[in-house]
Amino acid sequence: xxxxxxxRIASQLSRLPGIGPKSAQRLAYHILNLPLEQVRELxxxxxxxxxxxxxxxxxxxxxxxxxxxxxxxxxxxxxxxxVVRDPxxxxxxxxxxxxxxxxxxxxxxxxxxxxxxxxxxxxxxLMARLSxxxxxxxxxxxPDVEGEATASYIARLIKPMxxxxxxxxxxxxxxxxxxxxxxxxxxxAFEGRREL
Amino acid sequence: xxxxxxxRIASQLSRLPGIGPKSAQRLAYHILNLPLEQVRELxxxxxxxxxxxxxxxxxxxxxxxxxxxxxxxxxxxxxxxxVVRDPxxxxxxxxxxxxxxxxxxxxxxxxxxxxxxxxxxxxxxLMARLSxxxxxxxxxxxPDVEGEATASYIARLIKPMxxxxxxxxxxxxxxxxxxxxxxxxxxxAFEGRREL
Numbered sequence: 001x002x003x004x005x006x007x008r009i010a011s012q013l014s015r016l017p018g019i020g021p022k023s024a025q026r027l028a029y030h031i032l033n034l035p036l037e038q039v040r041e042l043x044x045x046x047x048x049x050x051x052x053x054x055x056x057x058x059x060x061x062x063x064x065x066x067x068x069x070x071x072x073x074x075x076x077x078x079x080x081x082x083v084v085r086d087p088x089x090x091x092x093x094x095x096x097x098x099x100x101x102x103x104x105x106x107x108x109x110x111x112x113x114x115x116x117x118x119x120x121x122x123x124x125x126l127m128a129r130l131s132x133x134x135x136x137x138x139x140x141x142x143p144d145v146e147g148e149a150t151a152s153y154i155a156r157l158i159k160p161m162x163x164x165x166x167x168x169x170x171x172x173x174x175x176x177x178x179x180x181x182x183x184x185x186x187x188x189a190f191e192g193r194r195e196l
Numbered sequence: 197x198x199x200x201x202x203x204r205i206a207s208q209l210s211r212l213p214g215i216g217p218k219s220a221q222r223l224a225y226h227i228l229n230l231p232l233e234q235v236r237e238l239x240x241x242x243x244x245x246x247x248x249x250x251x252x253x254x255x256x257x258x259x260x261x262x263x264x265x266x267x268x269x270x271x272x273x274x275x276x277x278x279v280v281r282d283p284x285x286x287x288x289x290x291x292x293x294x295x296x297x298x299x300x301x302x303x304x305x306x307x308x309x310x311x312x313x314x315x316x317x318x319x320x321x322l323m324a325r326l327s328x329x330x331x332x333x334x335x336x337x338x339p340d341v342e343g344e345a346t347a348s349y350i351a352r353l354i355k356p357m358x359x360x361x362x363x364x365x366x367x368x369x370x371x372x373x374x375x376x377x378x379x380x381x382x383x384x385a386f387e388g389r390r391e392l
Contacts, residue, residue: 003283004260005249012241015234017226018219029284030213031242032249032258038211039246045208046227047239053201053228062228064200087199088225179222 005032058129060105060122062087070094070103077101079135083126083154085109085142089178093140096187101138104129109146110153116146118153127157136164138193142178143168166193201228254325256301256318258283266299273297275331279322279350281305281338289336297334300325305342306349314349323353332360339366 006028014024031039055061056068063069070076070090080101084090090103108121130137137158141147155165168189181189202224210220227235251257252264259265266272266286276297280286286299304317326333333354337343351361366384368377377385 003249003258003264003286005245006258006283006287008241009245012238015238016223018222023214025284025287026214027212028245029258029282031246032283034246036246039243042208042211043239043243043246045204046242047235049201049205049224050227050230050232050235050239053199062199062202062225068199086225087202087228088221090199091202091221180218 056105059103060087060107060125061090061103075100078133080138081126081129081134081136082138082140083151084140084178085147085150086179089140092179092181092186093190095183096190098187099190101136106141106150109141109150111146111149121150123154123157126154130158130161130163134163136166138190139165139167140178140190142176144175168193251303252301255299256283256303256321257286257299271296274329276334277322277325277330277332278334278336279347280336281343281346285336297332302337302346305337305346307342307345317346319350319353322350326354326357326359330359332362335361335363339364 006025009028009031010021010024013019013027014021019027031042034042052064053062054064054066056063056066056071058067058071061068061070065072077100080099081104082093082099082101083104083106084093085106085108087105087107090105093099093103104122104126106121106123106126108116110116110118110121126137137154139151139154141150151167155167158165169191178186202221205224205227206217206220209215209223210217215223227238230238248260249258250260250262252259252262252267254263254267257264257266261268273296276295277300278289278295278297279300279302280289281302281304283301283303286301289295289299300318300322302317302319302322304312306312306314306317322333333350335347335350337346347363351363354361365388366381367388368374368381368385374382
């Protein structure tokens with residue numbers, strides 16, 4: 001219905017999550033009214049950002065440089081590793097401004113229903129990181145069935161090694177998404193973590 | 197807080213209307229997980245779409261080819277011109293599947309408050325299109341103060357030329373609840389009542 005440049009942009013945008021056909025079209029009209037230079041920046045950021053993105057070989061977070069800034073930060077505590085499901089959980093936790101240890105991104109959670117087992121997420125890589133320096137592994141997977149199963153599984157592997165394993169507290173509403181928790185709730189959950 | 201490729205994409209996306217920092221970040225993470233080829237398509241569509249966009253020299257709609265597909269469609273009635281404010285209004289009206297005339301996009305509305313006068317929108321271009329072939333000009337500017345002012349202004353210019361000038365009707369939206377309609381809409385709907 002709309003003109004070809006609009007259709008072209010809108011059809012691509014509507015493939016993104018949370019952007020329906022209506023808002024894709026609205027965004028497309030907005031983009032066609034922007035100065036060329038700003039549209040170039042937008043398109044370049046998407047393409048270059050995607051191209052430059054790699055996975056940190058240590059923690060598994062998304063990064064432009066390997067190792068990522070957190071893993072290469074000498075000021076951070078190397079004796080704590082916080083285990084999360086997704087890269088997007090890292091900035092959510094960093095937002096607390098109270099954790100200064102390292103992270104480990106699993107890129108998924110154990111989910112027999114979806115055929116995702118322990119070997120399909122970065123658990124092996126986590127085990128390989130557990131040297132004598134590591135004093136605590138904080139399991140910050142989501143407070144849902146899969147996150148819970150993943151946490152228990154990892155706890156069972158690590159405990160025999162004599163490393164303290166903690167789980168963030170159920171201060172979070174059950175079934176919620178870690179990414180959307182507010183800082184206060186997240187901080188409380190973090191403080192209230194208990195040994196498994 | 198998030199890694200650099202994420203920040204780069206998110207900061208650009210959050211400049212778009214209706215995309216806040218949270219959803220920009222969410223979209224950025226989604227984009228970083230897409231296959232390279234799909235991201236290339238997305239970025240290219242935005243950039244190429246913007247670059248190819250021009251204004252139809254006849255109607256003023258956004259198009260990749262001048263004249264636009266509607267203006268060059270010989271099957272459309274050339275004796276009706278529907279006047280709208282924005283390019284985005286054209287697909288909205290096309291969606292009715294009942295209008296087969298031409299369009300004229302003003303790219304704005306008369307608004308003394310914002311310093312926008314008749315010479316700042318494409319009224320001159322509309323007048324230049326009014327040949328003996330044109331039998332009706334349908335004023336489909338928005339039903340707000342500016343749209344109303346623009347419609348009255350254009351009507352005053354065209355009427356002396358002996359061309360029929362119509363204005364889309366005010367009334368209740370289909371499926372609306374009379375109880376919740378505002379007084380202005382309700383009295384307009386009342387005034388505009390027609391014999392059954």
